[in-house]
Every structure is written in structure tokens, then in C-alpha cells.
Amino acid sequence: MELIRARIRDIPDFPKPGILFRDLTPLLADGEAFHLATEALAAQAGEFDLIAGIEARGFVFGAAVAHRTRRGLILIRKPGKLPAETIGFDYGLEYGRDRLELHRHDLPAGARVLLVDDVLATGGTAEAAIRLVTSAGAKVTRALFVVELADLGGASRLTVPHISLVRL
Ligand code: AMP
DSSP, X not given: OHHHHHTOEEEETOSSTTOEEEEOHHHHHSHHHHHHHHHHHHHTOOSOSEEEEETTHHXXXXXXXXXXXXXXXXXXXXXXXXXXXXXXXXXXOSSSXXXXXXXXXXXXXXXXXXXXXXXXXXXXXXXXXXXXXXXXXXXXXXXXXXXXXXXXXXXXXXXXXXXXXEEO
């Protein structure tokens, strides 16, 4: 975990003043660190049928774990990006609203879904993704994150077990 931790770059005041952005691109750029992170995530995956990756960095780690575990990957995206029939879930942000969508026909009812994202911050995004998958008739068995920003308390919003490789 020390190599993974060492490859997380802190960017103050991005994307706006007061936010300390945890940039995982140095981890992706280091083949050994990316491999270790993928292996560590896959080791915590448990039993599941499909991975759901959250836009956009959740796609990168989700795809790596899907490859490693020979499972399929579905994409949970911001509105208007997916071309086929979608179902969506609207949720509140600190200011305003947002929405996540997935392709209805890529997610079979009853599927056991492993949710993957890079960072758990306030938990609003992961909570919305869990509700979206649930509304599609599937079940999130576990949520995996590379980084958890523990002070923001996102874990308390999750209704499924979650595992983070690094807590900052
Ligand atoms: P939240 O809904 O607050 O848990 O935010 C989670 C989503 O926003 C994840 O998809 C992250 O990629 C991104 N995110 C939120 N805060 C940060 C941060 N400080 N550094 C990097 N990514 C973040």
C-alpha cells in the first residue's frame, strides 16, 4: 500500500478553491503501482457477476478489475452520454442536482454488482450509483475504492459493505 499511497498526488484548490484534489494519474502511469492496486482491488471483490464503474476514473479501475476477474463491466455515466436506452437516478449535490445513468439492457435483473470508483469523498456519488443499480432490479454486493477521504464521512452514506485501499 505504501507504493500506492506514494503515487497519489495532492493538488490544492482543484477544481475550485478549497478542494484538495487527490490525483491518481501518477498511480496509473506507474505500471507496478497500477498492477498492485488492481490486484488489491480484485482480492477484495468477493462474489459478484458484473462490475459497475463510475465515470470517469471508476472506468479505469473498474475495467482493470473486470479484466483480472473475467467479469463484464457496465458504465455508470453522467446524463446524455450513453446512446442506448437508459435508466437514471437524480440526486442532490451541495448546490444543485445531478444525475447518473446506465444502459438498461446491459444490467440483468438480479445481477450481483461490484461497484468501483477511484475516490470516496462525501459518498453522494456512490450512494446514487447504488440506488440506480438497485432501481434496475440488481443488487450491489460491495463497493471498492482506491482512496477514501475519511474525514468527509462518505462511508456513513453507503448501504453496502465498502473497502478502500488507502484512507487519507
Ligand atoms: P463524492 O460524491 O463526494 O463521494 O465524490 C466522489 C466522486 O468525485 C468520485 O467519482 C471522485 O472521482 C470525485 N472526487 C470527489 N472529491 C475528490 C477529491 N478530493 N479528489 C479526487 N476526486 C474527488
